[in-house]
Amino acid sequence: MARPEWRLLFAAVAAVLCATVWAQADTVGKVLDLTQQSQRAAADSQKRVEQLDDQTRAMLERYRAALWQTQQLNAYAEQLNGLLAEQQNELAALQQQSAELDRAGQDLLPLMLRMTDSLEQFIKLDLPFLKEERTQRIAALKQSLSDAQLSAGEKFRRLLEAYQIEIDYGRNLGVEQLRIGDSQMDVLRVGRVALYALSPDGAQAQVWDAAAARWQPLPRSARAQIREGIKMARELAPANLLELPVPVAVAQP
Structure with missing residues (x-):
């Protein structure tokens, strides 16, 4: 058996060894913990670096x-400046032309008034068709010429339009209803050559005698041609040749 002092020595050595082992184990654990913390910190740092890199890349893309x-807006602004300069030049030219037209309009107004009076007189001496419509057109034209809000060009355009309408009357057929005597009759206008009237029942036919300024009766043979002309004027029959008596103009002494 071992001596008591040796047992005490062995026990002391064992205690020292155990303490050393526990101390080393605790140190290793701390080292491992520090290593893991360092790794986690490094990973976090890498993530932050990557996030910063993504943000920098996104900011760079936005900047580009x-x-x-x-650059595109600058180019567009340059184009707009060029267009604006052209429009300003065109506006200045139009303003100059407008001023010239206004001056010319003042000189043309007496001529337009004389032309209107001549047209009015012509209508009074013409065949008596569409009296109300033509009279109202002359009245509207006179009102336009006295309207200070209308430009000279617009006044002249309306005057020419009235003349054109009167010219067109001489190129086509027209029909209207008029009261002649005690009867309501269909009146056929053949250009500006003649006016023919036919009763709705076809029993009466007349022609306008411009020299006598009155309606004259026509023979029965003219009724069919007048009826055909009325259909043509109303576009109910194709255009065709009409055989109708034409009043002879008499020279004024």
């Missing part, structure tokens, strides 16, 4: 997009 848009 903004720079490109700025």
